[in-house]
Amino acid sequence: MSQSTVVTSAPKENIWEGGRSPYNVSYGKMMMWFFLLSDALTFGALLISYGTTRFFSAVWPDANEVFKAFPFAGHASLPLLFVSLMTFILIMSSVTMVLAVHAGHYGDKKNVAKWLVWTIIGGICFLACQAWEWTHLHSELHGLWGTFTDPATPTSKFAHFFDPHVAGHVLDTQPMMAMQSTHNFFNYFFTITGFHGGHVTSGVVFNILLLVNTVNGVYERRGHYEMVEKIGLYWHFVDLVWVFVFTCFYLL
Amino acid sequence: MSAHTHSNSIQDLYEGDQSKLYSGVLAHHSDVNSSESKSQVKKIWKVFWILLVITVIEVIVGMFFSHSMPKGLVNFFFLALTILKAGYIVAIFMHLGDEFKGFIVTVLVPLVLFVWFIIAFLADGSSWLHMNNESPSREQIEAVAPHTK
CATH class of the missing domain: 1.20.5 (Single alpha-helices involved in coiled-coils or other helix-helix interfaces)
Incomplete structure (x- = not known):
């Protein structure tokens, strides 16, 4: 972006001498960045505690075994395919959001509205996918949080979440250890993807409000579309978090 | 609300809507069909393809190769690609690369x-x-x- 906006060719050493923002960003945008920074620390804490628990567990469920279902595919084993689709949807909606921000820079009301509609559709598709995944797991686990706590649970109830080549020995000799890992795995999974899904939900709500304001010409009268930029930052951050959730839960 | 005349003097903008001062609308960005605008859109789509290709590579490795490779190497590989993706999102999509x-x-x-x-x-x-x-x-x-x- 052009940095010599209004102040005519300010020499570099004058940047902290008043008369202009040394960061060249408005209050609202800076605060959005700082909010996202604190939110990154929250998500970071969740993911690191997940990592720690996993690190001290002798065995851990294998993502290729847990996440292999796909809607309408019956019992076909399609590991990681559904979550790849979810990732694609979220990256795509990030692109449409950045295109809305771009249109906003040019005051192009029609295109801002168009790309916001696509972003909202992407967000809703992602949430629908997540709802399906949770429903599927709920039918398999008969619960979300706090499953696999009963010591009388037969090993066959959780053995299929593990890679037999890696965990076979532990499943035979110390099944309680494997059950504890399964319990921890799903607790973390629902907490972290739930927290992320909550962010996506509020992002969709913000985007709908943006769309209403854009169509009503609020930003056109204001003279700039900075609100689209600020919500855009939030939306990209949600995509960013998913990149890390995807790696931690499905790949590593 | 829009009836009053807009004054764009720096003093007025500092005391009023700072966003207008920094959002760049005063200085440029007039034509959405300009070559500058088009090259920015091109860059956005380029980053989209990069992110997509990285994700596809990750999934293929995760599905077929991660079990036959040393665990440390797999983890390093996935984390490096994750950081790379995060970098593209923050620098290009969130425009942090364009800030001071x-x-x-x-x-x-x-x-x-x-x-x-x-x-x-x-x-x-x-x-x-x-x-x-x-x-x-x-x-x-x-x-x-x-x-x-």
């Missing part, structure tokens, strides 16, 4: 804390793993010193 250097530093420096978090917590985790493996089980303890009420 001072602001970029202000946003990124606190994240250095994560280096310490990860080292500390993983060390904690491996210590627990060690304890779980080395310490005697409850049955062994109770055999030595039977629990009495």
Whole structure:
């Protein structure tokens, strides 16, 4: 972006001498960045505690075994395919959001509205996918949080979440250890993807409000579309978090 | 609301809507069909393809190769690609690469804390793993010193 906006060719050493923002960003945008920074620390804490628990567990469920279902595919084993689709949807909606921000820079009301509609559709598709995944797991686990706590649970109830080549020995000799890992795995999974899904939900709500304001010409009268930029930052951050959730839960 | 005349003097903008001062609408950005605009859109789509290709590579490796490769190498590979994707999203989609250097530093420096978090917590985790493996089980303890009420 052009940095010599209004102040005519300010020499570099004058940047902290008043008369202009040394960061060249408005209050609202800076605060959005700082909010996202604190939110990154929250998500970071969740993911690191997940990592720690996993690190001290002798065995851990294998993502290729847990996440292999796909809607309408019956019992076909399609590991990681559904979550790849979810990732694609979220990256795509990030692109449409950045295109809305771009249109906003040019005051192009029609295109801002168009790309916001696509972003909202992407967000809703992602949430629908997540709802399906949770429903599927709920039918398999008969619960979300706090499953696999009963010591009388037969090993066959959780053995299929593990890679037999890696965990076979532990499943035979110390099944309680494997059950504890399964319990921890799903607790973390629902907490972290739930927290992320909550962010996506509020992002969709913000985007709908943006769309209403854009169509009503609020930003056109204001003279700039900075609100689209600020919500855009939030939306990209949600995509960013998913990149890390995807790696931690499905790949590593 | 829009009836009053807009004054764009710097003083007025500082006291009023600062966003207008920094959003760039006053200086440029007139034609959405300009070559500058088109090259920006091109860059956005280029980043989209990069992110998509990285994700496809990750999924293929995760599905077919990660079990036959050394665990440390797989983890390093996935984490490196994750950081790369994060970098593209932050620099291009969130336009952080276009901000002043001072602001970029202000946003990124606190994240250095994560280096310490990860080292500390993983060390904690491996210590627990060690304890779980080395310490005697409850049955062994109770055999030595039977629990009495």
